[in-house]
Amino acid sequence: MRGSITIAGLGSGDETQLTIGVWRQLEQADLIMLRTMHHPVTEFLRSKGMPIRSFDHLYEAHDQFPDVYQAIVDELVRLALEEPGRKIVYAVPGHPQVAEATVQLLRERAPEAGIELKIIGGESFLDQAFLRLGFDPLDGFQLIDATNLERVQFNPLQHTIFAQVYDRIIASEVKLTLMEWLPDDYPVVAAHALGVEEQEKIQKVPLYELDRIDGYGNLSLVWVPRDDDEELLSRSFQRLHEIVEILRSPEGCPWDREQTHQSIRKNLIEETYEVLETIDEDDPEHMCEELGDLLLQIMLHAQMEQEAGTFNIYDVIEGLNRKLIRRHPHVFGDLSAADPEAALRNWESMKQEEKRQTGRDPQQLSVLSGIPKDLPELLKALKLQKKAAKVGFDWDHIQGVFEKLSEELQELREVIDAPGKEEQRMEELGDLLFVVVVLARFLNVDPEEAIARANRKFVQRFTYIEEQLRLRGKTFEQTDLTEMEALWQEAKYRVNRD
Incomplete structure (x- = not known):
């Protein structure tokens, strides 16, 4: 040496x-x-x-x-x-x-x-903390470095000590971290120079005052006593997992116990659309609730597989974490991405590499593979077209799309009144809708969003007609198309003015 x-x-x-x-x-x-x-x-x-x-x-x-x-x-x-x-x-x-x-x-x-x-x-300062603060670490204990709070996972079921609280600035960071989990007035303890005669100082304060007191230095720490209050546990993912396990257990809810992937399949779709509705309405409070409902569906499906011994929700989280890191080498690795398009190319490149690693040759797969069969059909049409366009199967200019649109419209007209042409009418209408999606793509418009806006506009205007008829003491049976059209035009004016 x-x-x-x-x-x-x-x-x-x-x-x-x-x-x-x-x-x-x-x-x-x-x-x-x-x-x-x-x-x-x-x-x-x-x-x-x-x-x-x-x-x-x-x-x-x-x-x-x-x-x-x-x-x-x-x-x-x-x-x-x-x-x-x-x-x-x-x-x-x-x-x-x-x-x-x-x-x-x-x-x-x-x-x-x-x-x-x-x-x-x-x-250790921990020896004095256990002695002077009077708690047993066997009840559950975690030690956190107050100078590095980036990945803190606070657990109210354990006694928590934040060490190295050198000054008010660090105390403020501890306070803000805890406020994500605890009420502002939750009692916490600031302890200074534990075990040092004539210097020891123990202060119990509400959380919001943690950075307003004096005495912080090299021998300071903050203690958060353990608490099994249900209200505190409700913010933890662990508690959510526990609740879902209980609901599916023999002692749980009879309805939840008998559900299968297939029986609640439609719930997943419905909850997804309810989330989308809150996005369209720009309603954060409602969105928070609906995202919770959607998360419940994910938890239930994962719990069913946990019971079958295949995977659990933590396997889902692990897989997602690994995928996000793997597919963002420009963030977590040494690649670069100067703009969103470059980032997307990196993502697609990683997806192709993952397929190769699982024994699937991307060259042997259809260009159109990878699109979920249960997507809404307008969205599915859009994705199919985008995949085909990547290999050059597309119109060069939007004028060609308009010409195709006119052609499909004429073909539909030709079979409208023809007897026995029900299947052909459906086929021609489908072709027309497919070309409308092409037009939306050339216009850089999401067809699902476009039809959603059209639906909302229709609801607003038709609701106006209903309200005006009620104000006039009339029903639909007591009016005619001329009056309803006039009210429709009024509704258009009101919407444009508002």
């Missing part, structure tokens, strides 16, 4: 928390490097004349904690290699293996650099 470093934990409080093993290492050290001087033991070490230095200057030199930690490790490696025989002790607050990113980095770097690494434990 080309050098050595001993990592020692100073405990979370004053010198009374130092273990005998740590104290002996400190006494024998040629150089003691403190991660920070802002620790209750520092003055005691200084009073004993120990050779201490710190990395506090690196906190001032860098804006991000990861950069600070990397700089500390770089300096420690340099010091160890500079004088291999020197006994260096790197002293950290608490326990070296609890909330100490620099220790993890050193464990990775030291073997590569040929440096011998020795780690000696100390009392």
